[in-house]
Amino acid sequence: KNEVEQSPQNLTAQEGEFITINCSYSVGISALHWLQQHPGGGIVSLFMLSSGKKKHGRLIATINIQEKHSSLHITASHPRDSAVYICAVPGGMNRDDKIIFGKGTRLHILP
Amino acid sequence: DAGVIQSPRHEVTEMGQEVTLRCKPISGHNSLFWYRQTMMRGLELLIYFNNNVPIDDSGMPEDRFSAKMPNASFSTLKIQPSEPRDSAVYFCASSLRSSGGEQFFGPGTRLTVL
Numbered sequence: 053k054n055e056v057e058q059s060p061q062n063l064t065a066q067e068g069e070f071i072t073i074n075c076s077y078s079v080g081i082s083a084l085h086w087l088q089q090h091p092g093g094g095i096v097s098l099f100m101l102s103s104g105k106k107k108h109g110r111l112i113a114t115i116n117i118q119e120k121h122s123s124l125h126i127t128a129s130h131p132r133d134s135a136v137y138i139c140a141v142p143g144g145m146n147r148d149d150k151i152i153f154g155k156g157t158r159l160h161i162l163p
Numbered sequence: 164d165a166g167v168i169q170s171p172r173h174e175v176t177e178m179g180q181e182v183t184l185r186c187k188p189i190s191g192h193n194s195l196f197w198y199r200q201t202m203m204r205g206l207e208l209l210i211y212f213n214n215n216v217p218i219d220d221s222g223m224p225e226d227r228f229s230a231k232m233p234n235a236s237f238s239t240l241k242i243q244p245s246e247p248r249d250s251a252v253y254f255c256a257s258s259l260r261s262s263g264g265e266q267f268f269g270p271g272t273r274l275t276v277l
Contacts, residue, residue, distance in 0.1 A: 085265070085266070087268075093252060093270070093271055093273075094268070094270055094271070095254060095256075095268040095271075096268070097265050097266055097267060097268070100265040138206065140206075151196075151208055151266075152208075153205060153206040153207075155205050156205060
């Protein structure tokens with residue numbers, strides 16, 4: 053069974069800072085998801101990646117399959133980036149393995 | 164597309180009552196997922212369907228929970244009888260495929276059982 057660890061659990065930073073959130077997992081996977089949950093509760097899928105790097109605006113996600121590790125970066129952070137960021141991976145390599153979520157990183161960007 | 168639609172958005176009920184949560188997935192998506200989120204346990208997958216067929220219901224807490232997907236555009240999650248510990252936010256999500264596919268989440272139903 054896959055284990056997912058996120059760090060840090062909580063992060064407070066000043067507006068403009070470069071943010072890094074980490075996710076490690078224990079079993080090889082087909083793809084990893086990064087989700088964002090806003091204070092209002094809505095969940096948005098940010099990235100789904102299986103190798104390399106993806107970029108969307110100020111958000112960058114990288115994954116290292118060999119090291120079983122992914123990072124989510126936010127450049128020029130803004131208070132509106134304040135949210136919980138959740139990493140999710142399949143439970144295993146089987147096609148129908150259910151998804152497992154990390155406990156999330158609560159990010160607070162101060163103006 | 165309107166995205167994944169869930170109803171109701173909020174539900175307050177008394178212990179012992181039956182609760183039915185509804186979900187309409189994005190048109191064309193063939194996988195549907197029901198999740199529960201609590202402060203203590205975070206996000207948990209309850210059950211998911213592929214082409215309207217339940218694939219894995221091992222996350223369903225107990226027999227009081229049941230889920231159906233009678234067609235590709237509608238699913239229900241039912242709790243009977245409800246208990247205070249069922250209070251949580253229940254999310255529905257859909258995707259083009261069950262494994263590795265990007266999931267699109269509904270707004271959630273906040274359930275409070277008194």
